[in-house]
Amino acid sequence: MENLHIVFWLLKDISWCMIWKPLGVAMIFPTLIISLIIAWRTRQFMSELCHNVAISLWISANSYWMISEFFHFDTLVIWGEITCKHVALVPFVSGLLILAYYYIWYLPRHKETSESI
Template identity: 60%
Template sequence: MENLHIVFWLFKDIGWCLFWKPLGIVMIIPTLAISIVIVYRTRNMVSEMCHNLAITFWISANSYWMISEFLKFDALSFYGVITYKHLALIPFFLGVFCLAFYYVIWHPRHPNEIETM
């Protein structure tokens, strides 16, 4: 499933790069759906779950950014110098926080814990 996820992700980004709106937008659905399934399947392994959740937030941010460019509202002002494209930073930072939680809080407190599925 992880390998198929990468295929969908690549097609989504190819659609974005070539400005093929239908391909880019349609590929959001399977890419994000598989990402969420992977998070669910790894929920018993904190390391894997945190990394996969960060990837899910990354895909969400990336997809929002792509849509904002496709629909031409990316450069519009949201608040002062902050544009709508900058709102993609919210899920990007959520991904960073997932990894920070794992590496700064969880992992140091569980150094010898062996994770199993």
């Protein structure tokens, strides 16, 4: 499943690069769904869960950014110099915060029971 996930992800990003809108948008769904399934299946291991949720957030941010460029609303100004493309920072930063939580707070407190990183 993880290998198939990478194939979908690459197809999505190649479609973005080549501006193949239908394929790019279609590849969002299997890519994101499989990443969420992988996160769910690894939920018993905090390390895997945090990393896989961060990946799902990265795919979400990346997909939103792609859609904003495909449909030409990426440069629309929301406020000041913040554009619609910058909305992608919400899931990007959320993923970073989850990883920061894991590495800064969780892992140091659970070293004796931690799984391999």
